[in-house]
Amino acid sequence: MHLVLVGTSYQRAPVELRELLAYEPELRRASLERLRAAGAEAAILSTCNRTEVYLAAPDPDDAEERVYAELGALSGLAESELAPALYTVADQAAALHLFRVAAGLDSMVPGEAQILGQVREAYGATREAKAVGPILHRLFRQALRVGKRVRTETAIGENPASVSSAAAELAERVFDELAGRRILLLGAGKTADLTAANLISRGVGEIVVANRSRERAEALARRFGGRAVGLDLVEAELVEADVVVASTSSQGYVLSAQQVERAMRRRRGRPVFFIDIAVPRDVDPAVNEIEGCYLYDIDDLERVVAESVAGRREEAVRAEAIASVEADDFRAWQLSLEVVPAIASLRERAEAIRRAELERAENRLGSLSPSQRRAVESLTAQIVNKLLHQPTVRMKEAAAAAEGVLYADALRHLFDLGDDADPAGKPRQ
Amino acid sequence: VGELAFALFWPALAGYAEAAVAYVGDTMRPGRLVRSAIWGVRVGWLAQTALLVVQAADADGFPWGSWAGSLNLFVWMCVGAYLIWGCRAPFRLLGLAVMPLASLLLVLAWAAGGVGEARRSEFGDVFLALHVGLVLAAFAGFTVAAGLAALYLWQERRLKRRTPRVLRLRAPSLESLDSLAGRTIAFALPALILGIGIGFVRLESDGGGFDATMAVTLLTLVVYAAFLVLRYEVGWRGRRTAYLALAGFALVVLVRLALTPFGHF
Numbered sequence A: 001m002h003l004v005l006v007g008t009s010y011q012r013a014p015v016e017l018r019e020l021l022a023y024e025p026e027l028r029r030a031s032l033e034r035l036r037a038a039g040a041e042a043a044i045l046s047t048c049n050r051t052e053v054y055l056a057a058p059d060p061d062d063a064e065e066r067v068y069a070e071l072g073a074l075s076g077l078a079e080s081e082l083a084p085a086l087y088t089v090a091d092q093a094a095a096l097h098l099f100r101v102a103a104g105l106d107s108m109v110p111g112e113a114q115i116l117g118q119v120r121e122a123y124g125a126t127r128e129a130k131a132v133g134p135i136l137h138r139l140f141r142q143a144l145r146v147g148k149r150v151r152t153e154t155a156i157g158e159n160p161a162s163v164s165s166a167a168a169e170l171a172e173r174v175f176d177e178l179a180g181r182r183i184l185l186l187g188a189g190k191t192a193d194l195t196a197a198n199l200i201s202r203g204v205g206e207i208v209v210a211n212r213s214r215e216r217a218e219a220l221a222r223r224f225g226g227r228a229v230g231l232d233l234v235e236a237e238l239v240e241a242d243v244v245v246a247s248t249s250s251q252g253y254v255l256s257a258q259q260v261e262r263a264m265r266r267r268r269g270r271p272v273f274f275i276d277i278a279v280p281r282d283v284d285p286a287v288n289e290i291e292g293c294y295l296y297d298i299d300d301l302e303r304v305v306a307e308s309v310a311g312r313r314e315e316a317v318r319a320e321a322i323a324s325v326e327a328d329d330f331r332a333w334q335l336s337l338e339v340v341p342a343i344a345s346l347r348e349r350a351e352a353i354r355r356a357e358l359e360r361a362e363n364r365l366g367s368l369s370p371s372q373r374r375a376v377e378s379l380t381a382q383i384v385n386k387l388l389h390q391p392t393v394r395m396k397e398a399a400a401a402a403e404g405v406l407y408a409d410a411l412r413h414l415f416d417l418g419d420d421a422d423p424a425g426k427p428r429q
Numbered sequence B: 001v002g003e004l005a006f007a008l009f010w011p012a013l014a015g016y017a018e019a020a021v022a023y024v025g026d027t028m029r030p031g032r033l034v035r036s037a038i039w040g041v042r043v044g045w046l047a048q049t050a051l052l053v054v055q056a057a058d059a060d061g062f063p064w065g066s067w068a069g070s071l072n073l074f075v076w077m078c079v080g081a082y083l084i085w086g087c088r089a090p091f092r093l094l095g096l097a098v099m100p101l102a103s104l105l106l107v108l109a110w111a112a113g114g115v116g117e118a119r120r121s122e123f124g125d126v127f128l129a130l131h132v133g134l135v136l137a138a139f140a141g142f143t144v145a146a147g148l149a150a151l152y153l154w155q156e157r158r159l160k161r162r163t164p165r166v167l168r169l170r171a172p173s174l175e176s177l178d179s180l181a182g183r184t185i186a187f188a189l190p191a192l193i194l195g196i197g198i199g200f201v202r203l204e205s206d207g208g209g210f211d212a213t214m215a216v217t218l219l220t221l222v223v224y225a226a227f228l229v230l231r232y233e234v235g236w237r238g239r240r241t242a243y244l245a246l247a248g249f250a251l252v253v254l255v256r257l258a259l260t261p262f263g264h265f
Helices: A015-021 A025-037 A060-075 A079-085 A091-102 A114-128 A134-153 A163-174 A190-201 A214-224 A231-238 A257-266 A285-289 A298-360 A370-400 A404-415 B002-028 B034-058 B067-085 B089-111 B125-161 B174-206 B212-234 B239-262
Strands: A002-009 A041-046 A050-057 A087-090 A182-186 A206-210 A227-229 A243-246 A272-276 A293-297
Touching: A002 A015, A002 A060, A002 A091, A002 A134, A015 A050, A015 A060, A025 A041, A025 A050, A025 A060, A025 A114, A041 A114, A041 A134, A050 A060, A050 A091, A050 A134, A060 A079, A087 A091, A091 A114, A091 A134, A091 A298, A114 A134, A134 A298, A163 A190, A163 A272, A163 A293, A163 A298, A163 B125, A163 B174, A182 A190, A182 A231, A190 A214, A190 A243, A206 A214, A206 A231, A214 A227, A227 A231, A231 A257, A257 A272, A257 A285, A285 A293, A293 A298, A298 A370, A298 A404, A370 A404, B002 B034, B002 B089, B034 B067, B034 B089, B067 B089, B067 B125, B089 B125, B125 B174, B125 B212, B125 B239, B174 B212, B174 B239, B212 B239
Parallel strands: A182 A206, A182 A243, A206 A227, A243 A272, A272 A293
Antiparallel strands: A002 A050, A002 A087, A041 A050
């Protein structure tokens, strides 16, 4: 049984192609059922950045062809058009790929958390479609574990990867928590909107929007359940605000150092965090020199984000090591499946011989008491177990060293065990 | 008993020193050594607790009446105060200030003979237990508050300078550092007032002169009282109160290290 992955991601395909290859839930279910009916275990991971089909099937070439056919039907593209954007990997490399994906190592922003939920969702969908078997079950369970391990044991997901989340995290370095804080938005543009949304997701209390256009201020305030004021009232609002997000299109400073100083005198030492994402800047840089004021402009924030992403990349090295060890572990398990049926047949043969010999000796054992009979049963079973213990261990070791098939063949030949059923069809581990 | 005490001293010191080194390492590679640092603090503190129990069981009275003995007790209180909340994720960095200091002071206590067999004190047991215990508890609180203040100033500087790496280290918010330092001092100051009061009662009954240690201890009390008034009544916050907490701690250091060896406990 082989594990085969055929898929594409943002690294190989532009968004126009990824759109064509994105699965709707119903289409995915139908595709999974078709692949399962063809005798393969199947799972489909479909996100905005990737579409990947995982199959566990006896013939890897046949499995690849089936996936091409499915993706061709989904996208309406010919194989020749699809082929340059698709990658195919098998067995250990396919397992490693999924583990890296679950760990966020294959994401645009290393360590992003959303992908783990998407892997979980893909696993749920394949179980629902009853397309999962022992190999994909083990693969996806292990991938989810790798995703969790990487996030627990490394700091890959700890630092912000966008300007708006960096601004929110910086604000949290000043204030204990953002819940209940008052935010003053200067300007009602798209960037102010994004930053405000991030701050709101962290539980900020009240939002006040100040803008030259009263209508736009009111529209944004309504969206966030806040209130709108004119730009002339900014200084008065500053006395109560904890975080100021400035993003107007004004050509000069909207907030001068003198205005902030006057407001700070009335704040009794309470700090204010200024996020100035406007270009040209809205807040006088001298504000950062005032005690209790912390000012970050767009360049500062972008430097913080760049450093955070660099930190994530450093942590990615450790995460790669975790994924690699887990992939080795998966490979050892997958290889052990090759010898499990041979071991099982050997044990069945030995047990059959033991039972047959006991039956043949029935006449001679007839005079034994029940406890003596139990002792003979136990003794013969122990002899069989002890004889088979070492060969079983050696077979498993050989399987891990990729020589399992040779040993299994030798075992079948020596003991005349005959051919086995599909190993993955009889999960024994 | 002396041998047992020494046998417990080394694991205590090893735990604290390991924690100090691990905290330094954690600032360079965040998240990797912090677990071993926390275990170092815990193991060290447990070993030192056992050491103090052995000393107390063997002593013929209050065992930490000497300067070196009181230093031993002081270190235990400082680390204990840190353990209350210092092991929580955002406050771990405080260990960077507390654990090297704890290691250094424990070595000093050992060098001056404060970790072996306890000596009999010239003062009454109850008086010593209350006076020394309360003053040392207050000093331990001031030490932790100074660590918080130092961490505040460091973090504030990083935020003001807009260091790109500012988010790479997990540190508590400025607001919680400021508020915790204030609360720690608010708890420690009454202990100091009570300890000094008991000292004056003994001075009144047994006689004795007013010395430099007493004068600086009183000055310490005044500085921390001013801290609380300015922090909670006048509305001082942040950098100014952090400097005040550090100024008070400088007086604590003066009393503990420069003056006390020549005066009381």
